[in-house]
Amino acid sequence: MRGLGRETGYAHGVEPGLLLMGACRSFGIPEISVYGFTKDNTKRPAVQKQAFSAACIAFAEAALHQGAALLVIGDTASAQFPQELRPYCTRQGNGLKVNLLVNYGWEWDIEGLRLSGRLRSQEVPRLDLVMRWGGGRRLSGFLPIQSVYADFFVVEDYWPDFRLDHFHQAMRWYQRQDRTLGG
């Protein structure tokens, strides 16, 4: 992250998200899901927590401004959920569907199966591709049920160092994968 502290880094994460949205639109991708922050992340120091909350709010507002059909998904019952994002917990608009996970947790998500027979993230369909920046080769709790058949593409660069070429590499790679969906 170019030697920046984590709390400074988050603000640099908004612009890449908007660039990625534009690239998805130009490829005809109808829906993306973005990992904002998790319930586990909120155990970090307050200065970081404020920074990633603020970055999620800034991204949400800019995405709406660009015509995205935004849906925020996460545990709104907790004090860690930013009140500014409450209005977006119902999908609005007809543009690119952007699902933003905010104060999300995989345990919280699948607990819905026990309580109501449905995932709490039930509005998110099966994912084709999971892209991860920063070299980590794991899901880290990201939408485990929707990801069961997803192909994983890992970018070594960190997210604030996003380049459109990362996305283009992923698209080229994805087109070479066979999709069997478990068959």
Added chain:
Amino acid sequence: MRGLGRETGYAHGVEPGLLLMGACRSFGIPEISVYGFTKDNTKRPAVQKQAFSAACIAFAEAALHQGAALLVIGDTASAQFPQELRPYCTRQGNGLKVNLLVNYGWEWDIEGLRLSGRLRSQEVPRLDLVMRWGGGRRLSGFLPIQSVYADFFVVEDYWPDFRLDHFHQAMRWYQRQDRTLGG
């Protein structure tokens, strides 16, 4: 797979499993989970189905012979479940824990949450590492809940071409990963 038909290939998959078990023992790994076949796989031609069922039975018997504490996990209520493996649906023995998924399905697994509040694979704990052979960069429905924090290591060679060096590469790689478990 060296130009072999799929139905011939499965029989060549047993020996690699036994080699891998031995390597895990020598590294002090207490438990592994092996993807035998899935409920989706049983939609394949009968000749393949018989071949991968037979390979699972052969692996189970050889694993027991080597002192593994075997547990077979899968949908025993379906006709696709090999009756020979019924006795191993309760763990026996004190050696390396080997969980063999047979006629397994992720939907069948998480349906347990709805029906009883527990995964049907509840005896399998969180996974640290997922190794996949054959170049595919996806879980393909493998234990989605236990895999939420797992690191993925992909081997380009096919499983019947297993070499102990694949495992050693994965161990070296895994030791360089930081494990945050979502924090």
